[in-house]
Amino acid sequence: MRASAERILTTHVGSIPRPESIRALLRARLAGQSVGEAALAARAAEAVSEVVRRQAEVGLDVVSDGERSTSGACGRR
Numbered sequence: 001m002r003a004s005a006e007r008i009l010t011t012h013v014g015s016i017p018r019p020e021s022i023r024a025l026l027r028a029r030l031a032g033q034s035v036g037e038a039a040l041a042a043r044a045a046e047a048v049s050e051v052v053r054r055q056a057e058v059g060l061d062v063v064s065d066g067e068r069s070t071s072g073a074c075g076r077r
Contacts, residue, residue, distance in 0.1 A: 002062055010060035016066030019047055044069060 021042055029035040048065045055063040
């Protein structure tokens with residue numbers, strides 16, 4: 001964990017909403033439709049990269065995947 005004696009480090013806590021592309025795939029899977037699990041996992045990995053990149057761009061000191069890699073986005077739970 002990073003620490004600083006000069007300033008308060010910033011981050012966020014909790015989940016960040018998933019992109020619609022992932023929500024649509026998860027809704028389809030819940031409805032019993034065939035969903036390419038590899039495609040879902042790939043899109044979830046892209047979403048994690050996007051959210052980490054955006055956090056770094058705005059200057060957060062401690063970035064997180066925003067729980068995009070959990071809760072069913074990367075496999076069944």
